[in-house]
Amino acid sequence: MRVIICSHEADVDGIYSASVALMKYPHADVSFYNYGVDNFTKMYDYLKYESKKTRNGLVIISDLGVNNEVIDLCKDSIEYLVNNRWSVIWVDHHPWPRRALTSVRKIANIFHDSSGNKCATEIMYDNFMYKNKIAEQLSLIAHSSDFMTNIKNYDSRVSELIHFYRNNTDAKEKLQSLVLKSSRGILWDTDMQRDYTKFIKISEFQIKASLKTLAIKKILSFNVAFVFIYPYVQTSLFSQELFSNCKIDLAMLFNRNGKVSIRRNTDKISCSKIAANLIEGGGHEFASGGRLKNDARNFKACINEMKGAIIKALE
Numbered sequence: 084m085r086v087i088i089c090s091h092e093a094d095v096d097g098i099y100s101a102s103v104a105l106m107k108y109p110h111a112d113v114s115f116y117n118y119g120v121d122n123f124t125k126m127y128d129y130l131k132y133e134s135k136k137t138r139n140g141l142v143i144i145s146d147l148g149v150n151n152e153v154i155d156l157c158k159d160s161i162e163y164l165v166n167n168r169w170s171v172i173w174v175d176h177h178p179w180p181r182r183a184l185t186s187v188r189k190i191a192n193i194f195h196d197s198s199g200n201k202c203a204t205e206i207m208y209d210n211f212m213y214k215n216k217i218a219e220q221l222s223l224i225a226h227s228s229d230f231m232t233n234i235k236n237y238d239s240r241v242s243e244l245i246h247f248y249r250n251n252t253d254a255k256e257k258l259q260s261l262v263l264k265s266s267r268g269i270l271w272d273t274d275m276q277r278d279y280t281k282f283i284k285i286s287e288f289q290i291k292a293s294l295k296t297l298a299i300k301k302i303l304s305f306n307v308a309f310v311f312i313y314p315y316v317q318t319s320l321f322s323q324e325l326f327s328n329c330k331i332d333l334a335m336l337f338n339r340n341g342k343v344s345i346r347r348n349t350d351k352i353s354c355s356k357i358a359a360n361l362i363e364g365g366g367h368e369f370a371s372g373g374r375l376k377n378d379a380r381n382f383k384a385c386i387n388e389m390k391g392a393i394i395k396a397l398e
């Protein structure tokens with residue numbers, strides 16, 4: 084049977100959850116996607132095309148959530164696949180609107196954990212590769228990376244490498260090789276080391292350039308950092324660095340495409356509530372993202388737009 088794994092391109096959890104799925108279905112093809120209607124459409128176009136070519140297949144979608152803007156797209160597309168005798172397994176831990184869960188559950192097999200304590204790799208491990216030693220380690224590393232816990236025990240180089248590969252012209256092949264290696268228990272090798280050394284040279288320079296744009300502002304009772312980030316700066320690790328070096332409660336990072344990443348340093352703020360006030364906003368309480376209406380070159384307008392989103396969320 085033809086098996087296709089579609090996972091989130093963004094981080095360790097996306098990559099390792101695909102690795103665990105690949106351990107279960109070693110002949111599967113793996114591809115990567117991101118949020119937004121355009122990206123989901125790309126994913127479904129590929130799946131529909133494949134389901135026309137081969138009857139009877141299985142799709143495993145991992146670490147991608149369904150939000151309001153894609154519910155109907157997901158429903159229609161999965162129905163199309165089911166009509167071509169494909170089945171769909173969906174593994175995720177992002178908050179889904181109730182309507183999304185009820186409608187997708189009718190046509191796909193959903194493994195969804197909404198407790199906020201599990202990442203996609205852990206759900207994949209629990210349900211498909213339970214007690215397998217490699218899958219277990221992958222799930223522990225992904226948890227630590229997704230929730231930023233026990234960071235000292237965890238090798239952040241893989242996160243940085245994923246970030247580097249995503250911005251590469253051969254992103255697909257590079258990410259696929261990461262999935263394949265980790266599914267075999269290889270977490271680091273000389274190819275990765277060579278790429279990492281390349282990455283570090285550029286990113287160190289870009290981190291310094293990003294820090295020059297740092298503006299800390301008081302909003303209500305919170306200290307908020309606004310930073311423009313260059314492409315090779317990995318947002319979660321960068322904000323972690325900001326939190327340990329500056330007295331801030333919230334970090335709003337935005338890039339040249341107007342993409343915003345929101346990270347918090349206090350439980351009193353909900354990142355997803357702030358994201359809900361941005362375009363295509365979505366994510367978790369502790370980490371979320373969205374897009375700006377303003378041109379990223381207009382720093383002042385961007386900060387004002389983000390400020391507005393924060394104030395609206397805190398009111």
Ligand SMILES: [Mn+2]
Nearest residue numbers: 096146202203
């Ligand atoms: Mn995840």
